[in-house]
Amino acid sequence: xxxxxxxxxxxxxxxxAVVLIFGFFTYNAQVNMENRGIDFGYGFLSQESSFDVQFSxxxxxxxxxxxxxxxxGLLNTILVSVIGIILATILGVIVGIAxxxxxxxxNQFAAFYxxxxxNIPLLLQIFFWYFAALRALPLPQDxxxxxxxxxxxxxxxxxxxxIWQNFNIFFYxxxxxxxxxxxxxxxxxxxxxxxxxxxxxLLISIGLILILPLLSFLIGGVRxxxxxxxxxxxxxxxFIYEGGVSLPPELIALTLSLSLYTxxxxxxxxxAGIQGVGKGQKEAAASIGLTPNQxxxxxxxxxxxxIIIPPTTNQYLNLTKNSSLAAAIAYxxxxxxFAGTAxxxxxxxxxxxxxxxxxxxxxSVSISLLMNWYNRKIAITEK
Amino acid sequence: xSKINFLKPDKSNLNTFLxxxxxxxxxxxxxxxxxxxxxxxxxxxxxxxxxxxxxxILGFIGLYFIRIELSGIKQLDLLNxxxxxxxxxxxxxxxxxxxxxxxxxxxxxWFYIDASFAGDSKDVCTGSGACWTYIKVWMRRFxxxxxxxxxxxxxxxxxxxxxxxxxxxxxxxxxFKKYLTLYYVVIYPFIAFLFIFFFISGxxxxxxxxxxIIAAILSIIIGFFIPNKFKFYYFLIVPLALYILxxxxxxxxxxxxxxxxxxxxxxxTGAWGGLxxxxxxxxxxxxxxxxxxxxxxxxxxxxxxxxxxxxxxxxEFWRGVPLITVLFMSAVMFPMFLPEDFxxxxxxxxxxxxxxxxxxxxxxxxxxxxxxLPRGQYEAAKSLGMGYWKMHIFVILPQALKLVIPGIxxxxxxxxxxxxxxxxxxxxxxxxxxxxxxxxxxxxxxxMEGYVxxxxxxxxxxxxxxxxSYNLEQKYKTDR
Numbered sequence: 085x086x087x088x089x090x091x092x093x094x095x096x097x098x099x100x101a102v103v104l105i106f107g108f109f110t111y112n113a114q115v116n117m118e119n120r121g122i123d124f125g126y127g128f129l130s131q132e133s134s135f136d137v138q139f140s141x142x143x144x145x146x147x148x149x150x151x152x153x154x155x156x157g158l159l160n161t162i163l164v165s166v167i168g169i170i171l172a173t174i175l176g177v178i179v180g181i182a183x184x185x186x187x188x189x190x191n192q193f194a195a196f197y198x199x200x201x202x203n204i205p206l207l208l209q210i211f212f213w214y215f216a217a218l219r220a221l222p223l224p225q226d227x228x229x230x231x232x233x234x235x236x237x238x239x240x241x242x243x244x245x246x247i248w249q250n251f252n253i254f255f256y257x258x259x260x261x262x263x264x265x266x267x268x269x270x271x272x273x274x275x276x277x278x279x280x281x282x283x284x285x286l287l288i289s290i291g292l293i294l295i296l297p298l299l300s301f302l303i304g305g306v307r308x309x310x311x312x313x314x315x316x317x318x319x320x321x322x323f324i325y326e327g328g329v330s331l332p333p334e335l336i337a338l339t340l341s342l343s344l345y346t347x348x349x350x351x352x353x354x355x356a357g358i359q360g361v362g363k364g365q366k367e368a369a370a371s372i373g374l375t376p377n378q379x380x381x382x383x384x385x386x387x388x389x390x391i392i393i394p395p396t397t398n399q400y401l402n403l404t405k406n407s408s409l410a411a412a413i414a415y416x417x418x419x420x421x422f423a424g425t426a427x428x429x430x431x432x433x434x435x436x437x438x439x440x441x442x443x444x445x446x447x448s449v450s451i452s453l454l455m456n457w458y459n460r461k462i463a464i465t466e467k
Numbered sequence: 468x469s470k471i472n473f474l475k476p477d478k479s480n481l482n483t484f485l486x487x488x489x490x491x492x493x494x495x496x497x498x499x500x501x502x503x504x505x506x507x508x509x510x511x512x513x514x515x516x517x518x519x520x521x522x523x524i525l526g527f528i529g530l531y532f533i534r535i536e537l538s539g540i541k542q543l544d545l546l547n548x549x550x551x552x553x554x555x556x557x558x559x560x561x562x563x564x565x566x567x568x569x570x571x572x573x574x575x576x577w578f579y580i581d582a583s584f585a586g587d588s589k590d591v592c593t594g595s596g597a598c599w600t601y602i603k604v605w606m607r608r609f610x611x612x613x614x615x616x617x618x619x620x621x622x623x624x625x626x627x628x629x630x631x632x633x634x635x636x637x638x639x640x641x642x643f644k645k646y647l648t649l650y651y652v653v654i655y656p657f658i659a660f661l662f663i664f665f666f667i668s669g670x671x672x673x674x675x676x677x678x679x680i681i682a683a684i685l686s687i688i689i690g691f692f693i694p695n696k697f698k699f700y701y702f703l704i705v706p707l708a709l710y711i712l713x714x715x716x717x718x719x720x721x722x723x724x725x726x727x728x729x730x731x732x733x734x735x736t737g738a739w740g741g742l743x744x745x746x747x748x749x750x751x752x753x754x755x756x757x758x759x760x761x762x763x764x765x766x767x768x769x770x771x772x773x774x775x776x777x778x779x780x781x782x783e784f785w786r787g788v789p790l791i792t793v794l795f796m797s798a799v800m801f802p803m804f805l806p807e808d809f810x811x812x813x814x815x816x817x818x819x820x821x822x823x824x825x826x827x828x829x830x831x832x833x834x835x836x837x838x839x840l841p842r843g844q845y846e847a848a849k850s851l852g853m854g855y856w857k858m859h860i861f862v863i864l865p866q867a868l869k870l871v872i873p874g875i876x877x878x879x880x881x882x883x884x885x886x887x888x889x890x891x892x893x894x895x896x897x898x899x900x901x902x903x904x905x906x907x908x909x910x911x912x913x914x915m916e917g918y919v920x921x922x923x924x925x926x927x928x929x930x931x932x933x934x935x936s937y938n939l940e941q942k943y944k945t946d947r
Contacts, residue, residue: 095773097703102777109804116803187556188549189563203929204922205884208898212922215905216915405789412890423795433799441788441796448787 113434126439128430129154135425137416139332150426157421158443164338164417165404171343172403173396176350183355194351202348207409209345214337214413221333224315224323233312235325240332242313242325249307257300258293265289282378334415338407346403350396357392358384390462397455401448408444418443481538488532495526496564503569523561530557589910601913602920605904609897609920612740618732621669622743625662632658656754663747670733679714683707736814737893742924744896745886748818752882755822757875760829765859767834778830785827793820794891817892825882832874836867869943876936880929897921 117124129151136146141159144152182194201209219238222228227237234243248254265288272283300306313328361384369383370376410417411424423440427433499522501507510518530551538544550560581596584603592598602609611619632655636647665672683706690701739747766778785793797820798813805811840863848858868875887898895903901917904910 091771093700094703095771098774098777112806113803116807119807185556186548186552187560189560190556193563199930200926203880203926203933205887205898205925207887208918208921208925211898211902212915212918215902216918219914408789408791409888411791419789419791419795423792427799433803437792437796437800441792444789444792445784445787449783 122431124434126435128432128435133426133429135429137421138414139335139416150430153426154418154422154439157416157418160415160421161404161407161410161417164335164342164407164410164415167339168342168346168403168407169400171339172346172350172399175343175347176396177354179347179351180354180358183351184358198348198351201344206341206345206406207412209341210337210409210413213341214334218333218337224325233310235313237325238333239324240330241336242328242330244310244312245328247309247311250305253304254297254300254306257296257304261292261296264292264296268292332415334410334413337413338410338415342403342406346399346406349399349402353392353395353399354388356395357388357390360391361387386462393462394455394459397451397458401451404447404451405444481535484532484535485538485540485543488529488534491525491529491532493529495522495529495561496568498522498525499565499568503572522565523558526561526564527554527557530561592913597916597919598913599916601904601910601916605900605910605917608741608904609900609917610741611743612895612900613738614734614740614743615732615738618669618734621666621731625666626743626746629659629662652758659750659754663751665730667739667747668734668736669731672730677714678717679710679712682713683710736812739814740895740897741900742897744889744894745883748814748821748886748889748896749879749883751818752821752825753879755818756825756829756878756882759822759826761833761864763826763830764833764837767830768837782827782830785824786831790821790824790885790888791891793824794888796820798892813892814894817889817894821882821885821889825878825885828878828881829875832871832878833867835874836869836871837863839870840867872940872943873936876932876939880932883929883932884925897924 130149132147133150133153134146135153137144137153137156139160140156141163142152142156144156179194179197182190183198185191185194221236221238224235224237224239227235229235234241236242268283268288269285272285275281275283301308311327313325313330315323316326317323365383365387366379369379374382407417408419411420414420418440423436427436430436498509501509508518510521513521531554533543534547534551534557535543536547538547551557577596579596581594582599583591583594583596584599585591586600587604588600589598591600607616607619611622614622635650639647686706686709687702690698690705693701763778763782766774767782769775769778794817797816801816801820802811844862844866845858848862853862886896889896890899890902898921901914901921905914905917
């Protein structure tokens with residue numbers, strides 16, 4: 085009896101405390117909302133939003149609903165996260181490998197980069213790029229063209245737009261190439277495991293991904309043309325580029341600082357991963373006659389990836405969450421559009437903050453579920 | 468055959484290659500240096516394109532010539548091993564050397580040579596370099612925010628005394644060493660709180676107590692004389708129950724006035740700011756997030772399923788959302804959850820939000836340490852007859868915490884780097900102050916100087932912290 089009581093009492097007390105706190109909060113919220121005449125509900129999502137957003141991936145203006153504004157913010161967040169993740173990974177892997185280089189200058193340079201960017205708050209870096217560095221760029225009318233077609237100005241980066249004809253055929257050809265590559269890779273792995281033969285997968289893959297889309301141009305009737313941005317005068321001193329794609333300076337500053345900052349952490353993950361593979365592994369692989377490339381591909385990388393991927397996924401998650409700092413420089417991401425402007429207009433604090441948090445939460449949870457699944461898949465199965 | 472041999476540097480004609488290679492290499496470095504320091508192009512007679520690429524080509528050939536294996540000259544071998552192992556490395560080394568030479572003059576001139584230091588108005592900043600006058604003029608604002616100039620000695624005094632009190636650990640003799648943990652965990656935070664509350668905040672001091680508080684404190688003191696068997700439940704229930712009962716039901720909010728002191732001028736938290744606010748917030752969040760995180764780490768490894776689920780939920784919730792939304796929540800959503808006439812200062816709200824947020828990260832770090840301990844430690848402690856708390860306090864936690872020093876340090880670093888985010892709730896620490904200063908119509912156009920200044924300060928703080936944690940890690944590293 086005594087033993088059971090000892091088990092139950094602490095649990096009951098904890099649960100009671102949690103329930104009491106939540107009950108207290110809910111009760112107060114009800115009283116407060118009643119007093120202020122606010123009603124709780126998510127109906128506002130379908131109302132007309134009547135505010136504009138500077139930069140949006142989908143068609144949007146004030147006549148659309150709040151839900152559409154939410155989507156605009158979410159898509160902008162995803163856009164900045166995806167670009168940031170790609171850039172940070174490329175830079176992080178290069179720097180991580182450079183830190184292990186036998187070349188003293190290179191590894192010191194990489195170490196300097198990591199120590200420098202890691203120890204400065206991300207928000208400060210964003211402000212630096214946005215308010216100090218990008219403000220030093222030329223005005224649209226003075227900008228020198230880069231490669232003759234793009235312009236980097238104080239009002240953003242203007243690049244040519246792709247104009248496709250029969251885009252779906254091109255898309256199918258790329259998809260077909262990717263599927264073919266996956267099939268060949270699986271086959272090659274099987275051949276290698278059973279017969280020990282190596283198939284030049286990389287060469288075949290490059291060939292496929294080049295030739296199939298090329299064929300779609302030659303016989304599929306796919307046409308591609310560019311729309312080059314053209315300078316246009318708005319007023320006597322105000323110029324802007326029209327046509328093409330314009331990337332606002334907020335987006336540039338944000339992706340730049342996010343990727344420079346996160347790359348330092350990814351670099352450390354990569355370094356730890358490669359260092360974590362025992363020296364004996366490489367020596368054993370070399371002693372059974374594998375070439376250095378094979379050692380890297382078949383022995384070192386699979387083991388290093390096992391160490392690298394979980395913390396790197398964590399960094400991707402951090403980058404996605406950090407992209408919410410966009411609100412500080414008025415890049416219209418989820419926090420600014422939804423938890424900022426929409427909240428100001430509707431006053432629905434509880435609903436909007438909870439939706440925003442829930443969105444980030446589900447983003448994180450889905451990424452970490454994916455990571456756990458992957459972890460289980462590549463974990464060493466001990467006999 | 469001999470011709471090929473001539474182009475292949477080896478030991479047989481070492482001196483020829485050494486002198487030729489060294490000459491070419493130094494010539495390329497000289498060319499770039501002259502170009503960068505004196506804007507003099509000694510190869511200007513060549514076409515533009517070749518003149519641009521010449522240093523790289525010459526330097527590459529030079530490095531190729533001096534790449535002689537086992538030359539017998541110690542310095543040369545060292546050089547080859549470090550920057551000149553193969554063609555690819557040679558090119559990268561050259562590029563880095565050239566980049567360093569090229570970027571030195573502009574950075575140096577911006578930072579120092581062309582920079583203006585004197586004066587106290589914008590007029591002195593005419594040079595092309597940085598305007599450090601701007602920083603000098605705004606220094607007080609960057610350090611203390613809107614805190615009144617005449618009262619800033621209070622912040623200085625508090626910080627100096629707290630730093631002195633904090634360094635007690637270094638001077639403690641062996642006799643007092645065992646009390647240090649108690650001192651740092653309980654007494655020091657309390658003293659710090661008193662300093663912040665009475666010195667930095669100021670205002671008249673009412674020594675008012677409600678009956679509830681007095682009864683709760685008395686019951687805690689009595690609790691120490693209660694038999695061990697009931698102690699746990701007594702502390703769990705009696706003080707809190709007494710407090711609530713007396714405060715809210717019997718003597719409703721009735722206060723006993725013990726005295727009233729005039730105190731210092733009151734400075735509202737809205738005026739606090741600058742670097743000192745960064746320190747205050749980091750300090751308090753650090754104090755609060757550690758015990759909360761530890762509790763949830765233990766909770767997550769508890770045998771009681773309900774406590775475990777609650778802990779997992781708490782940790783995963785805070786880890787899944789960005790700090791900026793948490794601060795948004797503390798700013799706009801949290802007041803809705805409190806009784807109507809109940810007001811919590813926004814600085815306190817921000818500190819609570821950041822503490823809860825970082826506590827989740829601390830919890831995960833500590834959990835890692837707990838998991839890394841071998842089962843034998845738990846079993847040994849249990850076999851000595853230790854209970855749950857005794858086992859954790861004397862056996863498990865000291866070892867687990869030692870293991871996670873780097874992780875904890877990283878979390879605290881993240882905390883310091885996250886403090887600028889409090890601009891969301893309208894508080895301006897140093898980065899916020901910079902943004903305010905750069906919009907001042909009299910001082911437009913000095914954003915760069917401000918951000919560089921703040922970056923240097925943060926860099927020094929964070930780098931020192933990470934080095935300190937590394938030292939700590941080495942100090943407590945015990946072979947197991």
